[in-house]
Amino acid sequence: MSNSNSTTAEAEEIRGSVAVADAPEQDDVEPEVDIEALEREGDIAADYIEGLLDIADFDGDIDMDVEGDRAMVSVVGATLDELIGDKGEVLEAMQELTRLAVHRSTGSRSRLMLDIGGYREGRRRALARIGAEAADEVKRTGEVKPLAPMTPFERKVVHDAVAEAGLHSESEGEEPNRYVVIHPVD
Structure with a gap:
């Protein structure tokens, strides 16, 4: 009997140590950032914003970047105050519309950040x-x-x-x- 108890104890010890050795520590695991997917979001957003600028007859240059875990799209130009609005209200609305356009195209929720005229920075x-x-x-x-x-x-x-x-x-x-x-x- 003692032989089977010691075998069971040894098996539990081995299983326990294997489980610990195989399990990654939670603090050390960082979610991977899919740079290509974020760049694609930025491209989709830039195309969408460019279309809006054309419709509204605004001039602006579009810069794209990836910062951390989100795509960043910036519009820079001379007369963009109307696109920012009072306290950034128009900018917020444009960002939400742009995120919806990205979502419609990719099927994934976007955390894209839109800046106009350096307002957000x-x-x-x-x-x-x-x-x-x-x-x-x-x-x-x-x-x-x-x-x-x-x-x-x-x-x-x-x-x-x-x-x-x-x-x-x-x-x-x-x-x-x-x-x-x-x-x-x-």
Whole structure:
């Protein structure tokens, strides 16, 4: 009897060590980025945006890039303020339409980012500064700090700045009045 118990124990030990050896550690696994698929998204988006610019009779040059895990399409030109709109509203709408065009073509949800006239890049810098300053205030006071409502893009930039400062933040509320709340360290 003791022989079968030791054999069972040895088998369990071997199975356990094999399972551990074969299982990748979760922290070390990063999802692969399919650069070709993102470049294809960028091409589809650029064609779509070019068509919109032609219809609206706007002049603009289109730049495409892949940044991290998303395609980036930028439109640069002299008179693009109408395509940005008040607080980026037209830009947001164009980005959603462009994402829909990419989705229709690829069958996959797109996280494409559209920038027009450098608006998003300038907004990103300003929001990163706002997030860092708010995080400093929360560190100093120890009090929770809610910010003004923001778009998903704006909230993402603020969340990143807060995380970089070593604090935790959450989005609360319902669109279009969703906002970031920064929490002190417990």
